[in-house]
Amino acid sequence: MELxxxxxxxxxxxxxxxxxxxxxxxxxxxxxxxxxxxxARLTLTxxxxxxxxxxxxTDVTTxxxxxxxxxxRRLHDVVRExxxxxxxxxxxxxxxxxxxxxxxxxxxxxxxxxxxxxYPTRPEAAGGPTLTLSLGALKRxxxxxxxxxxxxxxxxxxxxALLKPKGDSAEMxxxxxxxxxxxxxxxxxxxxxxxPVLVSRKxxxxxxxxxxxxxxxxxxxxxxxxxxxxxGSRRLFSKLEDRRFPDYEKVIGKENDxxxxxxxxxxxxxxxRISLLSGDRTKAVTISFRPGAVVVSSESQExxxxxxxxxxxxxxxxxxxxxxxxxxxxxxxxxxxxxxxxLLKDESSQCQGRPSEAVPGLKSYLYVVMPLRM
Amino acid sequence: xxPAPRKIVHVDMDAFFASVEQRDDPRLAGRPVAVGGDxxxxxxxxxxxxxxxxxxxxxxxxxxRAVRLCPGLVVVRPRFARYKEVSAVVFGIFRSVTPLVEPxxxxxxxxxxxxxxxxxxxGVEVARRLKAAVREAxxxxxxxxxxxxxxxxxLASGWRKPDGLTVVAPxxxxxxLSRLPVDALWGVGPxxxxxxxxxxxxxxxDVREAxxxxxxxxxxSSCETLRRLSFGIDDRPVVPxxxxxxxxxxxxxxxDLTGVEALExxxxxxxxRVSAWLGKRRLFGRTxxxxxxxxDFTTVTRSVTELPAVQDEASILERARRMLTRTExxxxxxxxxxxxxxxxxxxxxxxxxxPSAQLALFDPDAxx
Numbered sequence: 001m002e003l004x005x006x007x008x009x010x011x012x013x014x015x016x017x018x019x020x021x022x023x024x025x026x027x028x029x030x031x032x033x034x035x036x037x038x039x040a041r042l043t044l045t046x047x048x049x050x051x052x053x054x055x056x057x058t059d060v061t062t063x064x065x066x067x068x069x070x071x072x073r074r075l076h077d078v079v080r081e082x083x084x085x086x087x088x089x090x091x092x093x094x095x096x097x098x099x100x101x102x103x104x105x106x107x108x109x110x111x112x113x114x115x116x117x118x119y120p121t122r123p124e125a126a127g128g129p130t131l132t133l134s135l136g137a138l139k140r141x142x143x144x145x146x147x148x149x150x151x152x153x154x155x156x157x158x159x160x161a162l163l164k165p166k167g168d169s170a171e172m173x174x175x176x177x178x179x180x181x182x183x184x185x186x187x188x189x190x191x192x193x194x195x196p197v198l199v200s201r202k203x204x205x206x207x208x209x210x211x212x213x214x215x216x217x218x219x220x221x222x223x224x225x226x227x228x229x230x231x232g233s234r235r236l237f238s239k240l241e242d243r244r245f246p247d248y249e250k251v252i253g254k255e256n257d258x259x260x261x262x263x264x265x266x267x268x269x270x271x272x273r274i275s276l277l278s279g280d281r282t283k284a285v286t287i288s289f290r291p292g293a294v295v296v297s298s299e300s301q302e303x304x305x306x307x308x309x310x311x312x313x314x315x316x317x318x319x320x321x322x323x324x325x326x327x328x329x330x331x332x333x334x335x336x337x338x339x340x341x342x343l344l345k346d347e348s349s350q351c352q353g354r355p356s357e358a359v360p361g362l363k364s365y366l367y368v369v370m371p372l373r374m
Numbered sequence: 375x376x377p378a379p380r381k382i383v384h385v386d387m388d389a390f391f392a393s394v395e396q397r398d399d400p401r402l403a404g405r406p407v408a409v410g411g412d413x414x415x416x417x418x419x420x421x422x423x424x425x426x427x428x429x430x431x432x433x434x435x436x437x438x439r440a441v442r443l444c445p446g447l448v449v450v451r452p453r454f455a456r457y458k459e460v461s462a463v464v465f466g467i468f469r470s471v472t473p474l475v476e477p478x479x480x481x482x483x484x485x486x487x488x489x490x491x492x493x494x495x496x497g498v499e500v501a502r503r504l505k506a507a508v509r510e511a512x513x514x515x516x517x518x519x520x521x522x523x524x525x526x527x528x529l530a531s532g533w534r535k536p537d538g539l540t541v542v543a544p545x546x547x548x549x550x551l552s553r554l555p556v557d558a559l560w561g562v563g564p565x566x567x568x569x570x571x572x573x574x575x576x577x578x579x580d581v582r583e584a585x586x587x588x589x590x591x592x593x594x595s596s597c598e599t600l601r602r603l604s605f606g607i608d609d610r611p612v613v614p615x616x617x618x619x620x621x622x623x624x625x626x627x628x629x630d631l632t633g634v635e636a637l638e639x640x641x642x643x644x645x646x647r648v649s650a651w652l653g654k655r656r657l658f659g660r661t662x663x664x665x666x667x668x669x670d671f672t673t674v675t676r677s678v679t680e681l682p683a684v685q686d687e688a689s690i691l692e693r694a695r696r697m698l699t700r701t702e703x704x705x706x707x708x709x710x711x712x713x714x715x716x717x718x719x720x721x722x723x724x725x726x727x728x729p730s731a732q733l734a735l736f737d738p739d740a741x742x
Contacts, residue, residue, distance in 0.1 A: 177734050251736045282732065324732060348733065370733040 001037045001066025001092040007058055007102075008084040013055040014076035016234070017046035020053045021072040032069035032145050034119045035090070037062050045122060046072055051202045052123055052237040067116035068092045075100075077094070078109055106201055125223030129193040131165050137185040137361060139207060141172040144183040146204050147330040150176035157243035160198040165190030169363050172199075173248050176293055177304075178370050179327055180248050184363040187258025197227050198245060203238045208269040210234065252368055253350050256343035258316035261356055262288050264340045268332040270296040270308040275325030277306045283325040284372050289314050289344065319344045321351055322372040328353075332368040347374050379544065381497035382612060383485045384519045384527035385504060387464065388536035390481035391421035393452050394460050397513045403486045406431070407448045412441055413437040413533055420452050424536055457481075459624065460512055467507045471500065473654050476612045484524050486612035497521075498541045506541065525608035526550075547606050554578040559603055566606055614655075621659070622714030623647040630707035637703055637711060638695075644713040645691040652715060658683035658722055659715035662690055664697040667710035676700050682722035690715060 014033065022030040034045040042057045075098075082088065082102055089101040090284075096113035142161070150158035161174040170188035174181050212232050222229040222240070229236040275283045277298045288295040294312045299305030321344065332340065337355035344351055353367040386591055387393070391409040396402045411417015419440050422431040429444035439448050461480045468475045474486035487500040494500045499520040508516050519530025523540040530540040530550075542550050553625035556578050557567040570576075570591040575584045581604035589597035591726040605711065622645040654658065668674075676697035684690050694713050 177736060178732055180735060284731070285463065310531055322731075350735065368735065370735050371732060372731040 001035070001068060002063040002089070003037045003042060003060050004063075004087050004089040005061070006043060006084075007079055007082045007088055008085045009049060009057050009059055010088070011076070011079045011082075011084065013044050013057060013234075014072065014079060014205065016055065016209060016266050017044060017053055017072050018076060019209060020046045020051050020202065021047055023073070029118050029120075031071055031073065031113055032119070033072035033075060034067065034069045034116055036067040036116065037065050039065060045119070047120055047122075048202075049120060050239050051200060051206070053206060054122065054235045054237070056233040058233070067111045068096055068098055069116055069119050070098045070111050070113040072237050073358050074111060075268055078111070081108075097179045097328060108228050123223075123226040123228070123239075125221040125226045125228030125237060128221045128223040129191040130222070131163070131170060131188060131190040131194050131220045131240065131254050133170055133185070133218055133220075134190040135210065135212055135216040135218050137170070137187055138218050139210070139214070140362070141170065141183050141185055142204050144206050144334050145174035145181040146201075146208065147334075148174040148176055148179050148181040148367075149201050149204065152176070156241070157198070157245055160200040161204055162196050162245045162248075164196035164271065165194050173245070175246065175248055175251075178324075180251060180366075180368040181331070182252075182364075182366045182368075183306050184365075186361055186363050189226045194222050196245070197222055198241060198243055199227070200238050200241075203229070203236055206236055209243060215237055251350075252366070253345060253352070256335070256345045258289070258314075258319060258344040260294060260312050260314040260342045260344070262294055262310060262312040262342060264332050264338060267294065267296070267312075267340070268329060270310050271328055271332070272324050274298045274306050274308055275301050275329075278325065282372065284322050285325045285328075287321045287323055287328075289316075289319045289321075291315055291318075291340075316344075320374070321345050322347075322374055323351070324372060331369070335365065335367075336362070347371065378488075380486060381488045382499070382521055382524055382527040383487050383497060383501045383504065384521075384531040385468070385483055385485065385501075385508075385516050386518075386531045386535075387428075387481035387508075388419055388515045388517055389423050390456055390461075390514070391452060392423035392426070392450075393514050394457055395453075396423060398456070398523040402448055402450070405448055406444050407450060408437065408440050408444075409450050409452045410437050410440075412451075413441050413449065443589060458624070460514070462624070462733070463507055463511050464514075464516075467504065469651075471504065474612045474614050476614055484612045492593045498539070501539055501541075501630065507539075523606075523682055524610050524612065525603055526606055527655040528560075529558055542606075551604070551606055552577065552579050556581065559600060560608075562593070562600070567638065580604075619718070620650040620714050620716035621648050621657075622663075622712060624665065624710060624712035626667075627708070630709050631711075632705075632707045634698060634704050637698065637708060640711050641694050641698065641713065642687070644693055644711065645694055646687045648713055648715050649685060649687040649690055652685045656720070657718045658685045658720065659721060660717035661715065662693040662697070663712075663714045663716070664694050664701070665710070665712035665714070666698075666701045666703055666708055668702070669707040669709050669710070673710075674701055680715060683717070683719050684715065685722070 017033050036043040036275050041061050042060045044055045046053050086102055091099045093099055096115050098111045098113045100109040149161055158176055164171045169184050169186045171184045192343050210231055216232050219230045225240055226237045227240055271285055274296045275285050278284050278300055285296055285298045291314055293309050295307055295309050297307035331353050335355050336359045337357050339356040341354050341356050350368050350370050354365055387490055392407045407423040408419045408426050408431055409421045410419040417437040419433050419435045419437055421433055426444055426447055431440040431444050437449055437593055447740040468483055468485055471491050472485055472487050476484040487497055490500050501520045504518050505518055515537040517535045517538040518532050519527040519540050521527040521530050526542045530542045533540040556570050556575055573588040576582055581600055593600055625640055660683045661677055663675055663677040665675045678693050
């Protein structure tokens with residue numbers, strides 16, 4: 001294998017690969033990236049056996065075809081240190097050594113590789129039903145729910161977001177048992193038979209890092225054993241897990257009839273400031289809804305106390321809620337509108353949040369969060 | 375009013391692995407012994423007897439080099455299972471005196487004996503009796519340090535070895551500290567020590583006068599801790615059984631036992647010991663494991679994990695008996711029997727977990 005290509009394109013793809021490559025692995029080859037050169041392209045593959053990312057680069061000049069694997073991290077570190085507009089030449093030597101050559105700066109590096117034949121076979125999703133939408137819409141869904149994905153290792157069924165086709169839109173839900181984020185975007189086309197699928201946290205992270213124009217079409221294929229997500233010249237694969245996501249629609253309360261309309265950034269600022277005074281790990285703040293105002297307050301014996309008032313439109317009986325500040329912040333950070341609705345029932349029931357106005361392209365966005373015990 | 379000073383004992387077994395070997399095999403007594411890997415296979419010394427140390431043989435040294443230094447050296451392969459058995463006896467003695475036993479390794483522990491089962495008012499008396507009890511039960515010697523805190527107790531036990539007993543009392547504290555080099559400080563390794571020496575800090579007590587800047591450069595953010603230690607101040611509590619993930623008892627029989635009836639009594643007494651250990655710590659366990667070693671040394675284990683989690687002797691015994699029927703103990707002679715409990719939790723039914731202030735949206739563990 002021998003080929004040359006611009007540093008910038010290789011560097012960008014290797015950057016994406018880092019999120020998938022195993023850092024501490026017992027299989028050394030899983031920390032490597034697979035490089036396969038054909039006449040017209042260089043294909044890069046990284047996998048941790050659960051998640052696989054494949055990128056194809058066409059701005060390459062291939063002298064001889066072939067394949068090899070090299071440590072992904074190391075190669076990325078080397079390439080990153082080169083001027084982005086430089087050209088580099090990759091050449092496989094004997095014993096799977098890979099030589100990296102650059103003319104300006106005049107540099108030659110040899111990395112130890114491993115044979116491409118030892119690399120795991122690439123997963124396949126082709127043939128299954130598909131769901132198609134724009135990258136912008138997909139990334140928007142991911143952004144709105146990603147923070148609610150569970151981090152508890154035992155809760156495998158909650159370690160991802162559920163993607164579900166819904167007529168000409170698509171819905172994504174994530175929950176960790178304390179809160180639920182549910183978003184629906186317009187402009188999705190799905191084939192019959194596309195059952196809801198759990199998208200793992202790693203894939204969600206990769207998707208949010210993908211940089212390509214928002215109008216780029218994304219095709220998600222629900223294969224027999226894997227889902228495949230294809231975005232331009234990149235493809236992501238994730239093992240299809242048979243895990244039952246909770247029936248989240250059931251937990252959305254119907255009795256939250258007290259409505260407050262609050263300036264999103266003003267409330268976010270207040271929660272951030274006041275939560276600094278919270279002494280415990282959950283960063284509890286008390287949100288007191290009064291006619292005309294919401295007061296964010298916190299007091300702890302170790303640290304001190306404080307409160308901030310934020311104007312809001314609220315005309316119901318006063319309600320006090322104790323909330324994990326971070327849980328509220330994460331919703332306020334990604335709700336697009338200037339104002340948000342907070343719907344309440346009482347101090348021990350869920351609080352629901354949603355944008356106050358319609359957002360183009362966004363059919364709905366709902367956040368449900370349970371309070372802390374008063 | 376200031377709280378009464380604590381009485382902390384640090385006990386360190388003398389050349390533990392090597393001493394166990396010398397005791398188990400009288401031919402090794404008085405000879406230089408190293409426990410470790412084969413010289414031909416690039417092994418290293420895990421422990422050296424005092425006879426071997428005189429030749430400059432120390433742990434972590436390649437065995438090949440140790441043999442060159444000490445031509446008469448007897449190199450013995452380590453038998454960790456055996457050391458564990460002996461260690462269990464030693465720690466059993468420690469725990470019979472106080473529940474506040476913090477193991478540092480298989481042969482070393484801190485004991486807070488401010489309150490102790492013997493009712494001894496003096497820490498030094500507790501240490502003397504501990505050493506005697508260990509010697510009586512195992513034939514091994516230990517070195518002990520007695521002091522008002524962990525830092526000083528550990529320094530004290532290292533002061534005189536083997537078979538030492540050193541007390542750092544408030545009145546001889548200054549004299550003791552002033553004799554120590556700066557490397558004696560907890561957290562000061564060779565590199566830091568060199569940096570400190572370069573800055574003129576040679577003795578531990580020099581740390582007190584050293585400029586803030588000098589200390590910070592040498593040890594970074596821990597300079598405050600270091601300064602406190604240089605005055606002999608250390609408030610760290612003795613944390614019992616930090617790493618304990620299981621409680622177990624084992625017994626090797628003098629003569630092999632045959633038949634389930636013969637095993638009943640040992641099974642009961644071991645269940646009782648495990649139960650007492652759990653009870654003292656208010657722990658329950660979900661899993662009970664039975665270990666059976668037959669006369670020919672083949673060993674099998676059987677485990678059962680179920681709720682309610684167990685703590686009392688009867689429940690542990692009941693599960694152990696049940697597992698015994700899943701072995702060949704009825705027909706084969708048994709050399710060793712062990713009962714252990716793991717999967718610790720706070721109560722018999724751990725489902726209602728520690729109540730969290732965070733209310734749940736749904737039960738994530740409920741079937742959908």
